[in-house]
Structure formats: C-alpha cells, structure tokens
Amino acid sequence: xxxxxxxxxxxxxxxxxxxxxxxxxxxxxxxxxxxxxxxxxxxxxxxxxxxxxxxxxxxxxxxxxxxxxxxxxxxxxxxxxxxxxxxxxxxxxxxxxxxxxxxxxxxxxxxxxxxxxxxxxxxxxxxxxxxxxxxxxxxxxxxxxxxxxxxxxxxxxxxxxxxxxxxxxxxxxxxxxxxxxxxxxxxxxxxxxxxxxxxxxxxxxxxxxxxx
Amino acid sequence: xxxxxxxxxxxxxxxxxxxxxxxxxxxxxxxxxxxxxxxxxxxxxxxxxxxxxxxxxxxxxxxxxxxxxxxxxxxxxxxxxxxxxxxxxxxxxxxxxxxxxxxxxxxxxxxxxxxxxxxxxxxxxxxxxxxxxxxxxxxxxxxxxxxxxxxxxxxxxxxxxxxxxxxxxxxxxxxxxxxxxxxxxxxxxxxxxxxxxxxxxxxxxxxxxxxx
Amino acid sequence: xxxxxxxxxxxxxxxxxxxxxxxxxxxxxxxxxxxxxxxxxxxxxxxxxxxxxxxxxxxxxxxxxxxxxxxxxxxxxxxxxxxxxxxxxxxxxxxxxxxxxxxxxxxxxxxxxxxxxxxxxxxxxxxxxxxxxxxxxxxxxxxxxxxxxxxxxxxxxxxxxxxxxxxxxxxxxxxxxxxxxxxxxxxxxxxxxxxxxxxxxxxxxxxxxxxx
Amino acid sequence: xxxxxxxxxxxxxxxxxxxxxxxxxxxxxxxxxxxxxxxxxxxxxxxxxxxxxxxxxxxxxxxxxxxxxxxxxxxxxxxxxxxxxxxxxxxxxxxxxxxxxxxxxxxxxxxxxxxxxxxxxxxxxxxxxxxxxxxxxxxxxxxxxxxxxxxxxxxxxxxxxxxxxxxxxxxxxxxxxxxxxxxxxxxxxxxxxxxxxxxxxxxxxxxxxxxx
Numbered sequence: 001x002x003x004x005x006x007x008x009x010x011x012x013x014x015x016x017x018x019x020x021x022x023x024x025x026x027x028x029x030x031x032x033x034x035x036x037x038x039x040x041x042x043x044x045x046x047x048x049x050x051x052x053x054x055x056x057x058x059x060x061x062x063x064x065x066x067x068x069x070x071x072x073x074x075x076x077x078x079x080x081x082x083x084x085x086x087x088x089x090x091x092x093x094x095x096x097x098x099x100x101x102x103x104x105x106x107x108x109x110x111x112x113x114x115x116x117x118x119x120x121x122x123x124x125x126x127x128x129x130x131x132x133x134x135x136x137x138x139x140x141x142x143x144x145x146x147x148x149x150x151x152x153x154x155x156x157x158x159x160x161x162x163x164x165x166x167x168x169x170x171x172x173x174x175x176x177x178x179x180x181x182x183x184x185x186x187x188x189x190x191x192x193x194x195x196x197x198x199x200x201x202x203x204x205x206x207x208x209x210x211x212x
Numbered sequence: 213x214x215x216x217x218x219x220x221x222x223x224x225x226x227x228x229x230x231x232x233x234x235x236x237x238x239x240x241x242x243x244x245x246x247x248x249x250x251x252x253x254x255x256x257x258x259x260x261x262x263x264x265x266x267x268x269x270x271x272x273x274x275x276x277x278x279x280x281x282x283x284x285x286x287x288x289x290x291x292x293x294x295x296x297x298x299x300x301x302x303x304x305x306x307x308x309x310x311x312x313x314x315x316x317x318x319x320x321x322x323x324x325x326x327x328x329x330x331x332x333x334x335x336x337x338x339x340x341x342x343x344x345x346x347x348x349x350x351x352x353x354x355x356x357x358x359x360x361x362x363x364x365x366x367x368x369x370x371x372x373x374x375x376x377x378x379x380x381x382x383x384x385x386x387x388x389x390x391x392x393x394x395x396x397x398x399x400x401x402x403x404x405x406x407x408x409x410x411x412x413x414x415x416x417x418x419x420x421x422x423x424x
Numbered sequence: 425x426x427x428x429x430x431x432x433x434x435x436x437x438x439x440x441x442x443x444x445x446x447x448x449x450x451x452x453x454x455x456x457x458x459x460x461x462x463x464x465x466x467x468x469x470x471x472x473x474x475x476x477x478x479x480x481x482x483x484x485x486x487x488x489x490x491x492x493x494x495x496x497x498x499x500x501x502x503x504x505x506x507x508x509x510x511x512x513x514x515x516x517x518x519x520x521x522x523x524x525x526x527x528x529x530x531x532x533x534x535x536x537x538x539x540x541x542x543x544x545x546x547x548x549x550x551x552x553x554x555x556x557x558x559x560x561x562x563x564x565x566x567x568x569x570x571x572x573x574x575x576x577x578x579x580x581x582x583x584x585x586x587x588x589x590x591x592x593x594x595x596x597x598x599x600x601x602x603x604x605x606x607x608x609x610x611x612x613x614x615x616x617x618x619x620x621x622x623x624x625x626x627x628x629x630x631x632x633x634x635x636x
Numbered sequence: 637x638x639x640x641x642x643x644x645x646x647x648x649x650x651x652x653x654x655x656x657x658x659x660x661x662x663x664x665x666x667x668x669x670x671x672x673x674x675x676x677x678x679x680x681x682x683x684x685x686x687x688x689x690x691x692x693x694x695x696x697x698x699x700x701x702x703x704x705x706x707x708x709x710x711x712x713x714x715x716x717x718x719x720x721x722x723x724x725x726x727x728x729x730x731x732x733x734x735x736x737x738x739x740x741x742x743x744x745x746x747x748x749x750x751x752x753x754x755x756x757x758x759x760x761x762x763x764x765x766x767x768x769x770x771x772x773x774x775x776x777x778x779x780x781x782x783x784x785x786x787x788x789x790x791x792x793x794x795x796x797x798x799x800x801x802x803x804x805x806x807x808x809x810x811x812x813x814x815x816x817x818x819x820x821x822x823x824x825x826x827x828x829x830x831x832x833x834x835x836x837x838x839x840x841x842x843x844x845x846x847x848x
Binding site for chain 2: 036037039040043111115118119122126129130133134137139140143144145146148149150152153155156157159160161163164205208209212
C-alpha cells in the first residue's frame with residue numbers, strides 16, 4: 001500500500017469515528033430527553049473528538065466544513081468526496097447504533113419550513129464562521145482553544161435554534177435525524193438548503209477577512 | 213476601497229456578528245426559561261464568539277468595553293463610535309430575530325431601582341476587571357484562556373445578579389432587553405448608570421495595576 | 425508611596441476582589457438553591473477570577489493557600505498575614521452583600537461533626553494538592569489550564585462533600601457561611617480543623633514531589 | 637531509599653489519589669442521583685486530576701490505560717502491575733469512603749448482557765482513542781487541552797452509555813461499582829470483557845496512526 005493511500009484511509013477512519021461519536025451523542029441526548037444539559041453535553045463531546053482528530057483528518061465531521069475547505073482550495077475534490085461519503089456512512093451507522101441502544105424515538109415538534117430555513121441559515125453561518133476563525137485562520141494558528149470554542153458554539157446554537165429547526169447545521173447530522181425519525185425528508189430538504197445558504201457566505205466572509 | 217477602510221468594515225462586521233450572537237443567546241435562554249443551565253450556555257456561547265473575533269475586532273461586543281479602551285487610549289474615538297453604533301444596531305436586529313423565533317416574552321421581576329443600580333455597579337466592575345486582566349494585560353499576553361475566562365465570569369455573574377438587575381453589564385444587551393420587553397426604559401436607565409459607575413473605576417484600577 | 429508598598433496594596437486589592445467574588449457566587453448559589461448546576465457555576469466563576477488575579481497576587485483567595493505558601497517559603501509571613509486578613513474581610517463584606525441582594529437564608533443540614541471533619545480533611549487535601557500541582561509546580565510552569573483545573577476540581581468536590589460538610593475547604597468561605605447562617609460556629613470549628621489537617625499534608629506531599 | 641524507588645512511590649501515590657478522586661466523584665454523583673449535571677461533574681473532576689497528575693505518573697487512573705501503555709512499550713510491566721494494583725486498591729478504598737459519606741445505594745437498571753458488552757466495547761474504544769490522540773501522540777505534544785478533552789469525552793460517553801452499561805470504561809471504576817452494589821459480579825465480567833475488546837484495538841489503531 002502506498003503511504004499516500006494509507007494516509008487517506010487513516011483520515012477516513014478519523015472522520016468515521018468522529019462523525020459516529022457526534023451522531024450518537026446527539027441521538028442519545030434527544031432520545032433520553034436531556035432538556036437542560038443536553039446542549040452542553042453535545043458541545044463538549046464534539047470538542048473532545050475535534051481535539052482528538054484535528055491533527056490527522058482536520059476533524060471535519062460535517063460535510064459543510066468539507067465543502068467550505070473545497071471552496072478555500074484546502075482539500076482536493078476527490079478526497080472531499082470520500083470525506084463526505086464517510087460522514088454520511090458514519091451518520092447512518094450511528095443512527096442504527098442509537099436505535100440499538102434505545103428503541104423509542106419521538107419526532108421533533110419543529111417550526112414552519114420558513115423558520116427551519118432561517119434558523120439553519122443563521123445558525124450555520126455563525127458556526128462555520130467560528131470554525132474558520134478558530135481552526136483555519138493564520139491569525140489563530142497553534143491555539144489550544146479551537147476544539148472547545150467550536151463545541152461550546154454548538155451548545156449555544158443548540159439552545160437558540162433547537163426548538164425551531166432542530167439545530168442541525170450539519171448535513172450528516174441531519175441525515176441521522178431522518179434515520180432516527182426526529183425529522184422527515186421534507187424537513188431535511190429545508191435544513192440542507194439552510195446549511196448551504198448559511199455556510200457558503202460564511203466561508204467567503206472568512207476568505208475576505210484572511211486577505212488582510 | 214482603501215485597505216484602512218476595508219479593515220474598519222471587517223471589524224464592524226465582527227462586532228455585528230458577535231453582539232448579534234450574544235444577544236440572541238441571552239434572548240432565547242430567557243424566552244425558553246432555562247433556569248439552571250441558561251447562565252452556563254450564555255457564558256460559553258460568549259466565550260466561543262470572543263475567541264472567533266478577538267484577533268480581528270478585539271471582540272468587544274459591549275459598549276462599556278469599547279468605552280474602556282477609549283479611556284485607555286487603545287482605540288480612536290471615531291472608530292469607537294462606529295463600534296458602539298454597530299453593537300446597538302446588532303442588539304436591535306438580534307431582538308427582532310428573537311421575537312421572530314419565539315413571540316412570547318415575560319418581563320423580568322426585577323428588584324428595586326437601588327438594587328438594580330448596586331447589582332450593575334458591582335457586576336460590571338468585576339466583569340470589566342476580568343476582561344482587562346485576561347484580554348488586555350501585558351502580564352497575560354498570548355494566553356489561550358481569555359475567552360473562556362470572560363465567558364464563565366459572565367455565567368457566574370448571571371447567577372449572582374440575574375434576579376436583582378437582570379445581570380446586564382452591557383449597554384447593548386440592556387437595549388435588547390428593552391426591545392424584548394424584559395425590562396422597561398426606566399430600568400434601563402438605572403442599568404446604564406450602574407454599568408458606567410462600575411466599569412469606569414475597573415478600568416482605572418487596571419491602569420494602575422498595569423503601571424507596575 | 426514606595427513602589428513596594430504600592431505592590432502590596434495592589435495584591436491586597438486583588439485578594440479582596442477575588443475572595444469577595446468567590447464568596448458571593450457561593451452565597452447566592454446556595455440562597456437561590458441551584459442544586460444541579462450550582463457546583464459548576466461556583467467552580468467556573470472561581471476559575472475566571474483565578475485567571476484574572478494570578479499574575480498579580482497569586483490568586484490565593486483562601487487562607488489555607490496562603491498558609492501553604494508560607495510553609496513553602498514562597499511568601500513572607502507579614503504579607504501572608506495581610507493576605508489572610510484581607511480574605512476574611514472580603515468574606516465578611518461579601519456575606520453582607522449576599523444578604524443585601526437576598527434576605528432569606530436556610531441553614532445547611534450537615535452531617536455529624538466527625539463526618540464534617542473527615543469530609544473537609546479529604547476534600548481540602550485533594551484541592552490543595554491540585555492547586556499546587558497545576559499552579560505552583562516547576563513541572564507545569566506556564567500552562568494555560570491552571571485556573572480551569574482548580575475551578576472544576578472545586579465543582580467536583582462541592583458535589584461530593586456538599587451534603588456532608590458544606591464543601592468549604594477555605595477558612596474565609598467558611599467564615600462567610602457562618603455570617604450567612606448556613607453553618608454555626610461549632611460547625612466552623614470542625615471545618616477549620618479539617619482544612620488544616622487536610623491542607624498541610626497536601627503541601628508536604630507536594631514539596632516531596634517537587635524535589636525530584 | 638534510591639531515587640528510582642522514590643520516583644516509583646511518588647507515581648503510585650498520584651495514581652492512588654487520582655483513582656480515589658475519580659471513584660468518589662462517580663460514586664457520590666450516582667448516590668445523590670444527579671441525573672442532569674452528573675456526567676458533566678464527573679468529566680470535569682476527572683479533567684482536573686488528570687492535569688494535576690499527568691507530569692508525575694502519567695495520570696492513568698485506569699488499568700486499561702496502563703495496559704495500553706504496556707502494549708505501546710511506554711511503561712515497564714512490573715511498574716504497570718504496581719499501577720494496576722494501586723488503581724484497584726484506590727477503587728476499593730474510594731468505595732468504602734462513598735459508603736461512609738452516604739449509606740444508601742440503588743443498583744443500576746442495566747440493559748441485557750449483550751448490550752452491556754457492546755456499550756463498553758464502543759465506549760472504551762472511543763475513550764482510549766481520545767486519550768492516546770490528545771495525551772500520548774507526538775502530533776499533539778505539549779498541548780494544554782488534554783485533560784479537558786479526556787474529561788468531557790467521559791461526560792459525553794456517560795450520557796450515551798450510562799443507561800445501557802453504566803458507562804464504566806475503566807476496570808477500577810467497574811470494581812468500585814461492584815463494591816458499591818451498583819452492578820453485580822456477572823455485570824462486571826461483561827464490562828471487563830467489553831473494555832478489553834474496545835481498548836486494545838483502539839491502542840493498535842493509534843499505533844498505526846502514529847507511524848505516519
């Protein structure tokens with residue numbers, strides 16, 4: 001096996017583990033109905049696995065992050081496709097695993113589709129902006145807070161937008177919400193659209209900021 | 213566009229995003245009545261956006277912070293005015309956004325005006341003192357904990373003073389509380405007075421400490 | 425004013441602010457009955473003020489910490505006495521301030537005196553050991569986690585020992601508990617004894633570890 | 637006493653203190669029924685004691701961590717045996733101490749043995765993987781987040797797997813669960829098996845990643 005292929009497999013392994021962990025944290029928090037501390041647990045769990053994988057795969061765990069890095073030309077398109085496939089695969093397996101641990105599942109009571117769309121646009125814009133500024137910027141290179149900053153941003157966003165759109169901000173997590181029957185395919189479409197409309201401008205804003 | 217003007221616009225964009233995020237975290241935590249974990253979510257969300265914006269705009273998100281930096285001659289008065297306008301503008305937009313996500317709003321049951329004043333004086337003194345010592349001091353330059361330290365200070369202050377004055381400590385956040393009908397204009401006046409009486413001496417204490 | 429006297433006053437100001445903040449966090453968390461998140465808020469608030477004051481006064485905020493540094497010959501005895509007086513003074517003022525914000529006060533339902541003693545011995549031993557290893561050791565000099573590590577140690581100890589001894593571990597905090605009528609003078613005696621019996625051996629253990 | 641023997645005793649003292657602290661946090665959180673914040677308190681308490689002991693003993697506090705370091709040839713087998721004995725001894729003493737503080741004990745309502753096994757395999761795999769990547773990797777050497785990352789990983793895992801297997805992931809903690817009558821010896825056997833089946837592959841995965 002060439003070492004390049006070996007590198008790729010290692011990265012995909014990390015993306016699988018990280019996305020799987022993220023999906024099962026969220027899935028079980030929802031299934032167990034942890035209303036008060038759930039958002040904190042989700043954010044802190046995400047922080048830990050971001051720290052674990054950042055130096056190997058970049059710790060994307062989110063197709064919107066991978067897409068943003070394609071836009072920024074920091075990852076090749078073929079590798080990005082493998083990342084995204086792995087993230088969705090991990091989300092599917094993670095959903096099955098959640099249902100294995102706990103059968104019961106109650107669908108979210110979401111807001112209207114237009115509110116879902118707006119919530120996902122604004123939330124994803126903020127999340128992607130925070131991710132780039134703390135984990136992809138030349139200004140903050142080598143810092144030790146990136147994982148925590150991303151995680152606790154997700155915690156706050158989950159509180160703000162949880163009751164409107166389910167606070168997804170991540171197409172793979174959204175896919176797991178469909179698998180777990182928290183949301184339906186129609187909700188997912190609006191979620192996905194919102195993620196793209198929020199995440200892409202955040203990426204261009206970051207590129208503008210980095211030029212200085 | 214001159215690069216100086218471009219820098220300014222970037223800074224104002226960051227102040228807008230950061231203040232908007234701060235205002236909607238607090239607004240939704242209050243609207244959803246998160247009594248136990250609300251203060252933690254507010255503090256941690258603030259920490260994340262402080263880390264995100266610190267290296268671009270300084271991550272003020274609070275007119276009292278901007279005023280303090282004017283006193284310390286670390287920001288020009290014209291730029292400071294633009295910062296403060298942006299912060300209030302973001303607070304207004306953030307309030308509208310909170311009301312879009314969730315209509316209901318219950319006014320705070322605040323203490324007497326004299327208690328509001330005292331609570332805001334003491335709380336703002338502590339907050340501004342912590343902000344300067346961790347994020348503006350030569351003694352702690354280059355540290356990685358500034359965002360977290362500021363955020364969790366706000367969490368603790370929110371618990372201590374929430375039931376007395378609403379734990380504002382930030383004129384822009386206070387303005388959003390008026391917009392969201394959590395407090396009225398008369399409350400806001402006492403809040404504003406308390407912030408100034410607490411924040412300005414904290415700044416002079418810091419200047420004294422930095423002289424050594 | 426000589427600069428040495430000026431340094432001393434600055435340090436005492438920091439010890440006053442830090443101990444006052446610590447005392448009012450704990451006091452209000454108890455008064456508001458924050459059973460689940462209280463320990464986290466206390467620990468995180470302490471962390472923030474430790475970060476704020478560490479580079480000026482050493483951020484003791486606890487007479488047992490000051491005593492330990494006397495044992496380690498890292499602070500002169502006269503300055504240590506001023507520190508301790510300031511800490512008790514801040515605890516008294518902080519208690520008055522808590523009663524100003526909220527009159528009601530319910531005494532703790534503590535365990536037997538022997539359990540109070542044991543809980544304070546074991547808890548103080550662990551706390552002082554953690555403080556020295558993260559904030560006073562040559563092995564960890566220059567780290568960025570000391571404040572957080574101390575704070576979250578207190579959070580965990582507050583959960584473990586809160587119902588047995590009130591989880592004091594700090595003679596100044598214990599004094600504020602008497603002022604706030606959470607505990608009585610007889611309880612305080614056992615608390616104080618436990619703190620000394622736990623804190624002094626932790627200091628000698630640390631000295632042994634540092635010799636290597 | 638030779639200095640080598642002295643080093644060894646110091647390391648065992650740290651392993652004793654750290655494992656004892658971890659066991660009494662978990663034990664008291666369970667005994668006091670802290671459903672919402674318990675997992676956060678456990679993780680943050682662990683983080684603090686990991687920071688305290690890491691530079692002396694390596695802060696294992698978990699026989700599976702010690703075994704992994706034997707596999708990686710980073711600790712001698714005789715010293716590893718002393719570590720493991722100390723960890724179990726501390727778990728036993730810690731359990732007695734928990735029962736001293738609070739007599740009552742309610743057994744966990746665990747899932748089936750096969751679910752216990754699966755939960756411990758997956759949870760231990762993730763935990764051990766996170767521990768190696770943040771605290772044992774050449775890629776992340778010298779970082780300041782290792783303790784927090786490990787602690788909050790445990791918090792998330794405790795939420796995900798607590799109701800299935802008790803979220804043990806640590807043979808010494810599992811032993812304390814038996815002593816505290818949270819689980820029985822038959823449960824413990826499946827827990828232990830799961831830890832080994834999860835922890836050993838995580839170690840080999842890490843070795844593969846480090847080769848690059």
